[in-house]
Amino acid sequence: MPSTQPLLAAEGVRKVFGAGNIEVVAVDKVDLQVSAGELVLIMGPSGSGKTTLLSMLGGLLRPTAGRIWIAGEELTALSERRLPEVRRRLVGFVFQSFNLLEALTATENVEVALDVAGKRGSEARKSAIDVLSRLGLAERLSFRPRSLSGGEKQRVAVARALVNQTRLLLADEPTANLDARHGREVMFLLREVARDGGRAVVVVSHDERIRAVADRVLWLEDGRMVEVGRLVEDPVCRMQVDVTRSVYLDHQGRRLHFCSEGCRREFEETPDSFVVTPTVTAAHGPPGGSR
Ligand SMILES: Nc1ncnc2c1ncn2[C@@H]1O[C@H](COP(=O)(O)OP(=O)(O)OP(=O)(O)O)[C@@H](O)[C@H]1O
Ligand SMILES: [Mg+2]
DSSP states (O other): OOOSSEEEEEEEEEEEESOGGGOEEEEEEEEEEEETTOEEEEEOOTTSSHHHHHHHHTTSSOOSEEEEEETTEEGGGSOTTTHHHHHHHHEEEEOTTOOOOTTSOHHHHHHHHHHHTTOOHHHHHHHHHHHHHHTTOGGGTTOOGGGSOHHHHHHHHHHHHHTTOOSEEEEESTTTTOOHHHHHHHHHHHHHHHHSTTOEEEEEOOOHHHHHHOSEEEEEETTEEEOTTOEEEOTTTOOEEETTTSEEEEETTEEEEESSHHHHHHHHHOGGGSOOOTTSOBSSSSTTOOO
């Protein structure tokens, strides 16, 4: 059971990119609490602000407004000088784009993460090899990123984030390039990290398999958390569908939700033969918004 003390907390978090008429509100009014022992999954359409939110939670990006705490330490109150040290100590991050160092081997890429945390030498090498082997990369230890497949690179990125055993692990699409077996392996590792007392995992993913091991699923849409379980009508079969579990389609500036691929396909073929009721969520901004 997760303890009640939040390991990660966010309050009124907002991020605006650009200014004037090119201003993008990527994340807005996000409140979040994650307890030790929890694995929280954040889902949502492409461009809904998941990476932006995760980057702020991990102290990689400063929010425009709002506050973030990890293990009682307020990230948003730290100076630029102090932030990297706190981040290194508390956060492991799996980047959507891997961010591996091209000149280094798989093992060295993981060792770099240990090095910045002050761990070096044969002990560090052993930890790096252990975690890479657990992720099925024992035969790829001395390969450089250019010789690794997308899925292998992804597993090196996961290994690098895991190796320091930080209190908080943030992972952006950690299984996106993996086949069923390796995806399951990563998923169970994340599950194990969360269960391992005092640690928490926040995963951003479209992967339904992660839902199976998640304690909670949060849904982000247009930068805001949407209540999980909110029901809207499938315009084809008229069934009520949960927005967080449905198949969707952006159609004429609105986001339509369907119970299945079949219903979406039917809609796409003859959109004019279906009446879209106003209960459907807008694709951008609040229902009735002008964008
Ligand atoms: N540095 C930036 N400057 C301007 N706009 C940005 C920047 N980073 C992200 N955005 C915009 O903010 C919004 C949210 O982007 P974000 O990358 O967080 O989405 P996402 O939910 O992670 O999408 P995906 O599922 O495709 O990875 C998008 O509209 C994006 O274009
Ligand atoms: Mg993203």
